[in-house]
Amino acid sequence: YAFGYLLCSAFSRALVDTTSHHWRPIYWFAAGPPVIIASCRLLLPETEIYKERERLRIAAKAASNGGQSPGQAFMQQGKVALKKHWILLSYMVLLMAGFNFMSHGSQDLYPTLLSNQMNFDANMVTVTQVVSNLGAMAGGVTVGFLSQVFGRRLSILVCCIGGGALLYPYTYVSSYAIMAAAFFEQFFVQGAWGVVPIHLMELSPPAFTTFVVGTSYQLGNLASSASSTIESRIGEQFPLPPSADGEKRYQYGRVICIFMGCVFGYLLVLTLIGPENLGKKFGVANDEDAKDALGDSAVAGVIGQKSRTSEDDIEVAPEKPSSQHVQQES
Numbered sequence: 222y223a224f225g226y227l228l229c230s231a232f233s234r235a236l237v238d239t240t241s242h243h244w245r246p247i248y249w250f251a252a253g254p255p256v257i258i259a260s261c262r263l264l265l266p267e268t269e270i271y272k273e274r275e276r277l278r279i280a281a282k283a284a285s286n287g288g289q290s291p292g293q294a295f296m297q298q299g300k301v302a303l304k305k306h307w308i309l310l311s312y313m314v315l316l317m318a319g320f321n322f323m324s325h326g327s328q329d330l331y332p333t334l335l336s337n338q339m340n341f342d343a344n345m346v347t348v349t350q351v352v353s354n355l356g357a358m359a360g361g362v363t364v365g366f367l368s369q370v371f372g373r374r375l376s377i378l379v380c381c382i383g384g385g386a387l388l389y390p391y392t393y394v395s396s397y398a399i400m401a402a403a404f405f406e407q408f409f410v411q412g413a414w415g416v417v418p419i420h421l422m423e424l425s426p427p428a429f430t431t432f433v434v435g436t437s438y439q440l441g442n443l444a445s446s447a448s449s450t451i452e453s454r455i456g457e458q459f460p461l462p463p464s465a466d467g468e469k470r471y472q473y474g475r476v477i478c479i480f481m482g483c484v485f486g487y488l489l490v491l492t493l494i495g496p497e498n499l500g501k502k503f504g505v506a507n508d509e510d511a512k513d514a515l516g517d518s519a520v521a522g523v524i525g526q527k528s529r530t531s532e533d534d535i536e537v538a539p540e541k542p543s544s545q546h547v548q549q550e551s
Contacts, residue, residue: 223357223411225254226328230354234347270503274428302426310433312495313424317441319488320417322448323384326480327391327410328353329449330456331403334473338461339395349400356404357411365415373420374497378489380413385485392474413488423498430503452476 229247236246303310335341335349360380368376387409390402418434425433452473459472 222414223354223361223407226357227351227354230347230350234343238343273504299429302429306426309424309496310437312491313421313433313437314440314444316488316491316495317417317421317437318444319441319484319491320414321438321441321445322484323410323481323488324414325445325448326452326484327384327406327477330452330473330477333453334392334477335399337468337470338473339399340464345397349403352400353403353407357407360408360410360412361415363408363415364412365419368416368419369499372497372499373416373423374492374495376416377413377420377492380409380416381485381489381492384409384413385482388478388481388485392478420497422503423501424496427503448480452480455480 229251232250233247236242236250237244240246331353332346332350335346336343341349364376364380384406387402387406390399391406394402421434421437422430456471456473456476459475461470461472463469
C-alpha cells in the first residue's frame with residue numbers, strides 16, 4: 222500500500238502536469254502492476270492450509286454418502302461460525318473502520334494542507350509525500366515483525382500513542398522540517414497497519430479467514446470513505462487570509478490534528494478491550510467449528526494427510542542387488 226502510494230505520488234508529479242494527457246498517464250501506469258501480480262500468482266501453488274480445507278470438504282461429502290456437496294459443507298461451517306462468532310466479527314468491522322479512518326484521515330487531505338496552508342510548491346509536496354511513505358514502509362515492516370515478539374495489541378497501542386504524540390509537528394510545522402514529522406507519523410500509522418493482516422487472521426474463524434478478513438476490511442473502508450470530505454468541510458470553519466492570487470486558504474492542520482486525535486483515542490480503547498490470539502494455529506486440527514459442523518470423524522480423516530503431487534504417481538523401481546550381495550548369496 223505505502224509503496225504504491227509512493228509510486229503514485231512520484232508519477233503524478235512526473236506525468237500529470239507535464240504532459241498533454243493530464244491525469245490519464247496515471248491510469249496507464251497503474252494498469253501494469255496488476256498484470257504482473259496476476260501472472261506471478263498463476264505460477265504459485267495453493268497453500269497447504271487451503272488443500273487441507275479442500276480435503277475436509279471432500280471427506281465430509283464421503284461421510285454423508287455423497288449427499289453433501291463441498292459447497293454445502295462450506296455453508297454449514299459458515300452457519301456455525303456466524304452463530305458462534307458474530308460478536309467478534311462485528312468487533313473486527315469496527316476495528317477496521319478505525320484503522321481506515323486513521324490512514325485516510327492522516328493522508329488524504331495532507332497534500333492539500335502542504336500546498337494550501339503551508340504554501341509548498343508541487344515539488345516539495347511530492348518530496349514530503351515520498352518521505353512520509355518511506356516512513357510508512359519502514360513502520361509496516363518493523364512493527365509487523367516486532368508484533369510477533371511483543372504481541373499484536375501492544376504493538377498497535379504503542380503506534381497509536383506514538384502517532385498521537387507526533388500530530389502537532391505533523392500538522393503545524395511550516396518549514397521543510399515537517400518531512401521528519403511526516404516520516405515518523407506515517408511510520409506509526411502504517412506500523413499499526415503492519416500488524417493488521419496477521420491480527421485479523423488470528424481473530425477470524427479458521428474456515429473463513431480470507432472471507433472475514435476481506436469483508437471486515439472493506440466494510441471498514443466503506444465507513445471511512447467520507448473522512449476527507451468530513452475534514453474539508455470542518456476545515457472551512459477555520460479560514461486563513463487568502464493567498465496573493467486570491468485563493469481561499471484554511472487551517473487544515475488544526476482539523477487533521479483534532480480528527481486524528483479522536484481516531485487514535487478510538488483505536489486505543491477498541492484495541493484495549495479487544496481479544497488477541499497470538500500464534501494461533503490455522504490447521505484443520507485446531508478448528509473447533511469444523512468439528513461442530515462436520516463431525517470429529519471427518520476432521521480426523523484429513524489430519525496428517527498430504528496433498529497428492531506428481532511425485533506420488535512415480536513408481537519407484539526396485540533396488541538392484543549389489544555385486545557383493547550376489548556373491549554372498551552364491
